[in-house]
Amino acid sequence: MKPTSYPTSPEHIWEHFYQISQIPRPSGQEQLIRDHIIALANERKLAHKVDSAGNLVVYVPASQGYENAPIVAIQNHLDMVTVKTGDKEHNFETDPLQLEIVDGWLRADRTTLGADNGIGVAAAMAVLTDESVVHPALELLFTTEEETGLHGASGLDASLLSATKMLNLDTEDWGEIYIGCAGGYGYEAHRQLMSKVPKPGLEAWTLHLKGLQGGHSGVQVHEQLGNANKLLAELLIENKDLEYQLVSFRGGFAHNVIAREASTVLMIDEKDLESWKAAMNAAKDRWLSYLPEADNALEWVFEPCMEQDLYVISKADTDAFLNLASALPHGAQSYSLQHPADLVDLSCNLAVVTIKEGCLRIQTSLRFFNERQAVGLKQQIEGILAAFDLSTKCILDYPGWNPDFNSKLVAQAQALAEKITGEEVALKAIHAGLECGILLSKKPDMDIVSMGPTIRGAHSPTERLEISTVEPFWQLVKGLLAELK
Numbered sequence: 463m464k465p466t467s468y469p470t471s472p473e474h475i476w477e478h479f480y481q482i483s484q485i486p487r488p489s490g491q492e493q494l495i496r497d498h499i500i501a502l503a504n505e506r507k508l509a510h511k512v513d514s515a516g517n518l519v520v521y522v523p524a525s526q527g528y529e530n531a532p533i534v535a536i537q538n539h540l541d542m543v544t545v546k547t548g549d550k551e552h553n554f555e556t557d558p559l560q561l562e563i564v565d566g567w568l569r570a571d572r573t574t575l576g577a578d579n580g581i582g583v584a585a586a587m588a589v590l591t592d593e594s595v596v597h598p599a600l601e602l603l604f605t606t607e608e609e610t611g612l613h614g615a616s617g618l619d620a621s622l623l624s625a626t627k628m629l630n631l632d633t634e635d636w637g638e639i640y641i642g643c644a645g646g647y648g649y650e651a652h653r654q655l656m657s658k659v660p661k662p663g664l665e666a667w668t669l670h671l672k673g674l675q676g677g678h679s680g681v682q683v684h685e686q687l688g689n690a691n692k693l694l695a696e697l698l699i700e701n702k703d704l705e706y707q708l709v710s711f712r713g714g715f716a717h718n719v720i721a722r723e724a725s726t727v728l729m730i731d732e733k734d735l736e737s738w739k740a741a742m743n744a745a746k747d748r749w750l751s752y753l754p755e756a757d758n759a760l761e762w763v764f765e766p767c768m769e770q771d772l773y774v775i776s777k778a779d780t781d782a783f784l785n786l787a788s789a790l791p792h793g794a795q796s797y798s799l800q801h802p803a804d805l806v807d808l809s810c811n812l813a814v815v816t817i818k819e820g821c822l823r824i825q826t827s828l829r830f831f832n833e834r835q836a837v838g839l840k841q842q843i844e845g846i847l848a849a850f851d852l853s854t855k856c857i858l859d860y861p862g863w864n865p866d867f868n869s870k871l872v873a874q875a876q877a878l879a880e881k882i883t884g885e886e887v888a889l890k891a892i893h894a895g896l897e898c899g900i901l902l903s904k905k906p907d908m909d910i911v912s913m914g915p916t917i918r919g920a921h922s923p924t925e926r927l928e929i930s931t932v933e934p935f936w937q938l939v940k941g942l943l944a945e946l947k
Contacts, residue, residue, distance in 0.1 A: 465562050469929050472936045474588035475581070482580045483570075484558040489541040489610040491555060492516060495583075496540060499604060502590060515606060515617030522590065522600035531598035531947045535625035535908075536939075538583045538632060539608030539615075539897065542576035543921045545715055548672060548723065550923070567918075567926040577927040578920040579608070582631030585939055597943035601625045605897060609718065609921075611648060611858045615897035620904040627871050627946060628910045629939065630898050634681060634917035635890070636931035637883055639876050641911060642865035642891030643898055644680060647840060648717045648827040648858025651847045655783065656776040657820040660707050664729035666767035669694070669742065673759035676715075676722025676922040679811035680829050680894030683720070683794050688757045690714070690724035691815045693749060695787035698726065701741045704734050707774035708783070709767075714814035717827045717858065718895075719921045721813060727767050729774055739764060773820065783822055786850045787815060790826060795839055798831075806893045807831050808839060824852065829893055831862055863899035863910070865891055871909045871946075878941050879913070882934050913938060 469476045487495040496518050503510045509521040518540075524531060544554035550572035560571040569575055586602045589595050601623055606614035633640045674688045691713040698708075706728040713724025730738060742762045750760060775783070792812040798805040807830065814825035826843060830836035847854045866872065872889065879887040898910050915931035918924070 467563055468561070469568070469932070472588070472933060474592040475584045475932060475936050478584035478587040478591070479581055480561070482584055483561055483576060486555050486557065487541055487576070488544045488554050489607045492540040492606045496604065499587065502587060506590060508590070511622050513617070513619035513622060515614050517606055517614050517618050518604040519622045520602040522597070522602060524599040525596040528596065528598045528947055532627055533599045533601060533625040534597065534943065534946055535601045535603050535623055535628040536586045536589065537603040537605070537628055537630045537897065537901065538579045538586055539605045540583065541607055541609050542578065542580060543574050543609050543716065543719065545676070545719065545921065545923055546573040547923045563929070566929055568929055569924070569926040572923050574921065574923060575925040575927060577917045577925060578634065579632045581915060581917070581927060581932065585631050585936060588936070589943070595940050595943060598946050608897060610716065612860050612895055612897055612900055615900040616860065618901070618904060623905060626907055626909060628901065628908050629942065630896060630910060630912035631914055631939070632896055633892055633912045633914040634920060636914070636916045636928070636935055637879070637885065638888050638890045639872065639879060639911060639913055640890050640892050641867070641869065641872050642831070643863045643896035644829040644831055644893050645833060645860055645862030645899055646827060646829040646858055646895050647836070647856060649825070649843065649847065649854055650857050651824040651852035651854040653822045653850070653852045655779040655817065655820050655822055657773040658776055660729045660772060660774045664707060664731055666709060666727055666769065666772055667730050668725055668727050668763070668765055668767045669738075670723070670725040670763040671760070672723045672763065673757070673761045674722040675756040675919070675924060676720045677919055678894065678921045679718050679720050679813065679827065680809070681892065681920060683809045683811070683893065684806050685754055685756070686793065687720050688749060688753045688760065689792050689812060690721040691787065691812050692792055693745070694724040694726060695784055697741065697745045699784045699788060700745070701738070704737055704741070706730050708780045708817070709772050709774050711815060711817040713816070714825070717811070717813045717825050719813060720811060722922060724815070727769070727772070729772070775817065775820065782850055783817065786846065787812070789846050790824070791839070791842065796835070805891065808835055809893065810839060810843065822852070827858060829895065831891065833862065860895055861899040861903050863896060863902055865889070869909050869911065872911050874945055875911045875913065875938070875942055878945065879938050882937050882941070
C-alpha cells in the first residue's frame with residue numbers, strides 16, 4: 463500500500479515510481495520491470511527492442527514541430543541494490559518494497575529504496591504518459607545489471623541507438639549538473655586455507671559487528687564511513703594474545719557497497735569470554751572516537767554458535783588472512799586539486815570478505831578519474847593479492863567519462879536549472895561509475911549530461927529520496943526536452 467501522504471505531484475512520475483517499487487528488480491533479474499515497461503510501450507503502440515544483454519530501447523516519435531530535431535536518448539538502469547537490515551524479513555526476488563515517509567523523505571522499511579535509479583526510470587516512463595511533455599524523437603534506454611558491474615551497458619548493442627544527445631538520470635544531488643564520472647576496476651580473489659579439527663576444550667562463539675551505516679563506495683567514500691571488514695579484522699589482530707581458532711568470516715555485500723556488517727565464528731576458551739567482551743567494548747569506544755556520526759549505532763552481538771562439526775583454519779593461514787585484510791587498502795586515496803575536497807580522485811573499497819568451508823574469497827575494487835593515476839594503486843592491490851598467494855581475476859574494467867565544459871547540452875541544462883532554482887548550479891563530476899563512460903565509448907558522437915533529485919544513503923537500508931527535489935527535477939527534464947529543437 464502507498465504510505466499516508468504519498469506524493470501526488472508531479473502525478474505521473476510519482477505514480478510510476480510507486481509501481482516500480484512493487485516490482486522486484488535485483489541485478490540480473492530485471493525481466494519483470496522490463497516487461498512492465500514493454501507493456502506500457504505496447505499500450506501506446508511504440509516500437510521497442512531488447513538486445514542480448516537484456517537492455518531495452520523504446521522508440522518515441524517526435525512531438526509536432528520537433529520532427530527535424532536531433533534524436534535524444536534518455537538513459538537509466540533497471541536494477542537496484544538489494545540490502546536490508548538484519549532484523550528485516552524481506553525477499554528482494556519476490557517481495558514489494560514497503561514505502562514510508564519520514565521528515566520529507568521517502569524511504570523503505572529497513573531496505574534499500576531503489577530510488578537509485580528507479581526515480582530516473584519513473585521519469586522516463588512519465589515522458590510517455592504525461593501529455594504535456596513535448597520533445598524530439600526519443601530513444602528511452604533501460605540497461606541491466608548496472609549495480610553489479612555495469613554489465614548491461616558494457617554489452618549494449620550500440621546499433622539500437624542513433625541519438626546524438628543523451629540525458630542520464632542517475633545522479634543524486636539536485637541543484638548540481640554532472641558532466642563526468644569515474645572509471646574503475648574490480649577484483650575477485652580466492653585461496654584455499656588449511657583446515658583442521660579444533661583444539662579440545664574450546665567453544666564456538668559468533669562475534670557480529672553491526673550498526674554501521676554502509677553506503678555507496680564511490681559517492682560516499684569521502685565520508686570516511688566505517689568498513690566492517692577492516693574493523694573486525696583489526697579486532698582479531700589486536701587480540702592475538704587471546705587464545706582462539708578461526709572458523710569463518712563473513713563481511714560485506716557487493717563490490718560497490720561499503721561493508722556495514724561483518725561476523726566471525728571463533729573457537730574460544732571459556733576463561734577468555736570476559737576478556738573478549740572487554741576487547742570488543744574497548745574497540746567500539748576507540749572506533750566511535752573517530753568514526754562519523756552516521757556510524758554511532760555500531761554495536762556488537764556476541765553469542766554461542768550452535769553449528770556442529772566445525773573445522774578451524776590453521777594458525778599460519780589465520781595469520782596470513784589477517785595480515786592480508788590489514789594490508790589491503792580501503793577508502794579515499796587522493797583528492798582533486800582543482801575541485802572541493804569532497805571530490806575524490808582515487809579510491810578503493812574492500813567490499814566482501816568471506817571464509818567458508820576453508821575457502822577465502824575477497825572482492826575489492828578501485829575507482830579513478832585519471833586512469834594513469836590509478837596505475838600505482840592497481841599494482842598495489844594486485845601485488846598484495848599475489849603476495850598472499852590468492853588466485854585473482856579482474857571482474858570489472860570500465861572507462862570514466864571526462865567532463866566536456868564546452869558541451870552545448872550541458873550549457874542548456876545548467877542555464878535551465880538555474881532558472882528553475884533561482885540559484886547558481888554547479889557543474890560536477892561524480893566519483894561513481896555511471897554508465898555514461900561506457901556508452902560514450904560505444905557512441906563517441908554522443909553529447910551527454912546527467913541530473914537527478916537528491917538521494918542519500920544509496921546502497922544502504924537508509925537510502926532515501928528528498929521529496930521536494932522531485933518536482934524541480936521533473937521541470938528540468940521536461941523543460942530541457944522542450945528546448946532541444
